[in-house]
Amino acid sequence: MALSTQPYKGTRDFYPEDKRIQNWMFARMREVVERYGYQEYDGPMIEPFELYAAKTGEEIVNQQLYWLIDRGERKLAIRPEMTPTLARMVAGKVHELPRPVRWYCIPNFWRYERPQRGRLREFWQLNVDVLGGDPLLADAEILSLSYDLMRAFKGEEHVSIKLNNRRLMDHFFGTVLGLSPENVLKATKAIDARAKIGEEAYRQWLTDLGITPEQQGQMEEFFHAPFEKTAEKYPCAGVEELRTLFRLMAESGVGEAVVYDPTVMRGLDYYTGTVFEMYDVSPENRRAMFGGGRYDNLVGLFGKERLPGVGLGMGDVTLRNFLEIHGLLPKLEGTIDVFVGLPRLELRATAEGIARACRERGLNVMTPLTADGFGAQLKQASKHGARFAVLLGERELAEGKVIVKNLATGEQLLHPLSEAAGAIPGRS
Amino acid sequence: MALSTQPYKGTRDFYPEDKRIQNWMFARMREVVERYGYQEYDGPMIEPFELYAAKTGEEIVNQQLYWLIDRGERKLAIRPEMTPTLARMVAGKVHELPRPVRWYCIPNFWRYERPQRGRLREFWQLNVDVLGGDPLLADAEILSLSYDLMRAFKGEEHVSIKLNNRRLMDHFFGTVLGLSPENVLKATKAIDARAKIGEEAYRQWLTDLGITPEQQGQMEEFFHAPFEKTAEKYPCAGVEELRTLFRLMAESGVGEAVVYDPTVMRGLDYYTGTVFEMYDVSPENRRAMFGGGRYDNLVGLFGKERLPGVGLGMGDVTLRNFLEIHGLLPKLEGTIDVFVGLPRLELRATAEGIARACRERGLNVMTPLTADGFGAQLKQASKHGARFAVLLGERELAEGKVIVKNLATGEQLLHPLSEAAGAIPGRS
Numbered sequence: 027m028a029l030s031t032q033p034y035k036g037t038r039d040f041y042p043e044d045k046r047i048q049n050w051m052f053a054r055m056r057e058v059v060e061r062y063g064y065q066e067y068d069g070p071m072i073e074p075f076e077l078y079a080a081k082t083g084e085e086i087v088n089q090q091l092y093w094l095i096d097r098g099e100r101k102l103a104i105r106p107e108m109t110p111t112l113a114r115m116v117a118g119k120v121h122e123l124p125r126p127v128r129w130y131c132i133p134n135f136w137r138y139e140r141p142q143r144g145r146l147r148e149f150w151q152l153n154v155d156v157l158g159g160d161p162l163l164a165d166a167e168i169l170s171l172s173y174d175l176m177r178a179f180k181g182e183e184h185v186s187i188k189l190n191n192r193r194l195m196d197h198f199f200g201t202v203l204g205l206s207p208e209n210v211l212k213a214t215k216a217i218d219a220r221a222k223i224g225e226e227a228y229r230q231w232l233t234d235l236g237i238t239p240e241q242q243g244q245m246e247e248f249f250h251a252p253f254e255k256t257a258e259k260y261p262c263a264g265v266e267e268l269r270t271l272f273r274l275m276a277e278s279g280v281g282e283a284v285v286y287d288p289t290v291m292r293g294l295d296y297y298t299g300t301v302f303e304m305y306d307v308s309p310e311n312r313r314a315m316f317g318g319g320r321y322d323n324l325v326g327l328f329g330k331e332r333l334p335g336v337g338l339g340m341g342d343v344t345l346r347n348f349l350e351i352h353g354l355l356p357k358l359e360g361t362i363d364v365f366v367g368l369p370r371l372e373l374r375a376t377a378e379g380i381a382r383a384c385r386e387r388g389l390n391v392m393t394p395l396t397a398d399g400f401g402a403q404l405k406q407a408s409k410h411g412a413r414f415a416v417l418l419g420e421r422e423l424a425e426g427k428v429i430v431k432n433l434a435t436g437e438q439l440l441h442p443l444s445e446a447a448g449a450i451p452g453r454s
Numbered sequence: 455m456a457l458s459t460q461p462y463k464g465t466r467d468f469y470p471e472d473k474r475i476q477n478w479m480f481a482r483m484r485e486v487v488e489r490y491g492y493q494e495y496d497g498p499m500i501e502p503f504e505l506y507a508a509k510t511g512e513e514i515v516n517q518q519l520y521w522l523i524d525r526g527e528r529k530l531a532i533r534p535e536m537t538p539t540l541a542r543m544v545a546g547k548v549h550e551l552p553r554p555v556r557w558y559c560i561p562n563f564w565r566y567e568r569p570q571r572g573r574l575r576e577f578w579q580l581n582v583d584v585l586g587g588d589p590l591l592a593d594a595e596i597l598s599l600s601y602d603l604m605r606a607f608k609g610e611e612h613v614s615i616k617l618n619n620r621r622l623m624d625h626f627f628g629t630v631l632g633l634s635p636e637n638v639l640k641a642t643k644a645i646d647a648r649a650k651i652g653e654e655a656y657r658q659w660l661t662d663l664g665i666t667p668e669q670q671g672q673m674e675e676f677f678h679a680p681f682e683k684t685a686e687k688y689p690c691a692g693v694e695e696l697r698t699l700f701r702l703m704a705e706s707g708v709g710e711a712v713v714y715d716p717t718v719m720r721g722l723d724y725y726t727g728t729v730f731e732m733y734d735v736s737p738e739n740r741r742a743m744f745g746g747g748r749y750d751n752l753v754g755l756f757g758k759e760r761l762p763g764v765g766l767g768m769g770d771v772t773l774r775n776f777l778e779i780h781g782l783l784p785k786l787e788g789t790i791d792v793f794v795g796l797p798r799l800e801l802r803a804t805a806e807g808i809a810r811a812c813r814e815r816g817l818n819v820m821t822p823l824t825a826d827g828f829g830a831q832l833k834q835a836s837k838h839g840a841r842f843a844v845l846l847g848e849r850e851l852a853e854g855k856v857i858v859k860n861l862a863t864g865e866q867l868l869h870p871l872s873e874a875a876g877a878i879p880g881r882s
Contacts, residue, residue, distance in 0.1 A: 028755065028756050028757025028758075029504060029505060029508060029542065029755050029756050029757075030502070030542075030756075031542050031543075031545045031546035031756050031758075032546075033497065033498050033501070033542075034498055034500055034501060034502060034528070034530060037498035037499075037500065038498065039495075039496075039497050039498070039543050039546070040495055040496040040497065041495055041543065041547065042493035042494060042495050042557065045493075045494045045495050045496055045559075046493075046494070048496075049494065060789055060818050061813040061816070061817065061818050061819060062813070062818075062819065062820075063789075063790050063818055063819055063820030063821075063838070065470035065473075065474075065789065066470060066473045066474070066477065067467075067468055067469055067470050067473050068467075068468040068473055068476075069461065069467050069468065070461050070462055070465035070466065070467070070576050071465075071499065071532075071562060071564070071576060072462055072465065072520075072532075072564070072576070073461070073462060074458070074462060076457060077457060080457060089525075092500075092522060092524065093522070094520060094521070094522035096520065096566060097517075097566050100462070102462060104499075104500075104532075114457070114458075114459050114461075115459075115467050115469065117459045118459035118460075118467070119469065124834070124837040124838055126822075126823050128820070129470065131473075134499060136499070136500070138524060138525050148498050148499060148500070156823070158823070159822070159823025159824055160823055160824050163802075163823045163824070164823050167821070167823065174813075274802070277802055277803040277806055278806045278810070279806070279807075279810060327456065327457050328456055328457050328458070328459050329456025329457075330456075330459075361488055361491075361493065362491050374591075374702070374705055375705040378705055378706045378707070379707075382706070382707060385489040385490070385602070388489070389489065390488050390489050390490075390491055391489060391490065391491055392490075392491030392556070393491075393595070394554075394587070395554050395584070395586070395587025395588055395591045395592050395595065396587055396588050396591070406552070409552040410491070410552055
């Protein structure tokens, strides 16, 4: 039986036109984060299973993790996210690394999910983290950088940064409503899942956590109150952090982009302070684009010094959907500068000489790998999107010359053999 | 118990200084292959197990593959090499893709091996393949490109391309010695393993395959004979291909780099013609750097049209060792252009304004994320390798000016606030 040409469900084949788009997206990401002084790092695709069992959260570990046992009986997991690897690596050199530690990477991740719009089993994600420094200045930087990411994609007018704080949530659910820390976590998961599971299941979930109908009313009020009202009614450290962060964002010139939203929870268990979501507020794509938050207790899991951090994760699937919906994907050009024809095999040494000279000049050269007539080869050159063609005509060669054809304008010029490579302009 | 900070055995953490080296190596690779008109593609990290069971070879599939069962009971494998994915993707669009198909990628692979010098469980590998075109012209291109890869790393003087042909091997072992196709494959594996297993085990292996002592003598002679002698004694299609390829390489200006070596086998079962190895011939590092070969029957496994191809795979671990041994790794500079100091929190809005203006100019900017004195912050700036620092002195600010310090020369100049960003030259 013939093997299937389909990739594994929930994964993508990147044919060159798709890879070009992905590379373009990644290049924009790199530009932005490097302008903030972040340095690229990377870790292994597979980590010990325990690394995720510790803090990543029940749903991912129990339902979504790809795990395996290696031939030496070690239980391993394919990374579903980067932060545990980051924390491990930072902990490993915590006394040597210059601070603040500003790192980024764009790795692929695996989660066993039902494939659907915006969710695949293999996806790439820009991860940007800063560890150390004043926590709120660091939070503000990650938020400004998030906004600049959207600006780099010309998408800033469609989005808003929804801001919340886990300490405010802990205060409200723990101190005000009196829930145990464990039930606070469960309540936040219910809130996260609300839109997906529907009102009835949501209310049942809360009731099962011992949250009375009266308290549920108090929650509704809390979720709909503007920041100043909550700040007045429930003063706490989380409120102070939010207040400072709004001021810092205004200082950074992006105050307008940030709004308070107490329903933003972010799924990961390890967040301890600021949490945020970049949200597409346009009617045609109302959804979270990406997000992040502060985690103060991760590096400490490795028995070293505590080193608090904050980070963001921006996935490639959601971003590409966003860019397509808003018409923000550019038309990317091909990468072939010049096609050097081969009308007869006997002329290969000549053709190779020209191709080599073009490559030395830094041009991207394509050769046909079969001898064929002008017409067929010009067709091939256009199919591959070449900008120029060098044609070896018998009559011209007899005079030591070749034809250089501009495939965009159709203009043809004769050049001496040794000057053909130099006659082709570089990519502007 | 604290979690370990060590990565899984046989894998690497890429701290920024390592990632910078890897990125530098990958950028050189990209430059070379794009100058030959190759386009980047990528496929999923995980494929159906059957994809490798078909043709990758017994050792990899039975002893080295990382495999798992997903939550839907599918047997999957983490890719140990790229060619099966490439063949699957090409087969999937075999009628649409413009030919020749020239593709490359630099993915990571996993093999369960005993970690040792040059061999790790996770490694990256440049894969370059061309499918279609005249087979020998395509083979010649892959060989020229291989040589240009070594040139791009300034390593060409240390290496030699060892060339062989599977059809010549099939002729010698099959027709001349009379081995069955299955035993020919096994004999090539014995030859591949010879240096590793020692002479005695090697001879025993051959004897077990029914190769008589007399035939073993014939083999020794065959392995040591120069090309012209073999060509004369064992004329066959493989000999003709080798002869043509030597001529084509001379035409391409790299004839000197290529030598005939009948002991080059390459481990993969799917090779059908040309096989080669880039070999470091220097006394301090005698070893195969990378290699490749022609596979004519892979795309056909998917029940579509046959489309023969040839490719190379160049691993990052061996390459980095090579560059280190020969002193060819450049000193890579940091990426921070300017450090904008923060002496007091009250000056953050001013500092942010300067940082933002620098970023708009395309400069990579670092800010300290804590307020501190000049001395401490300048130390921080140098630690991160910044080129310039912008310092907000009280006296200078009172006059609307800031200090711009060149951290390489120590030179300090005063600039009006609004002109500070413009005063910092871009990276040359």
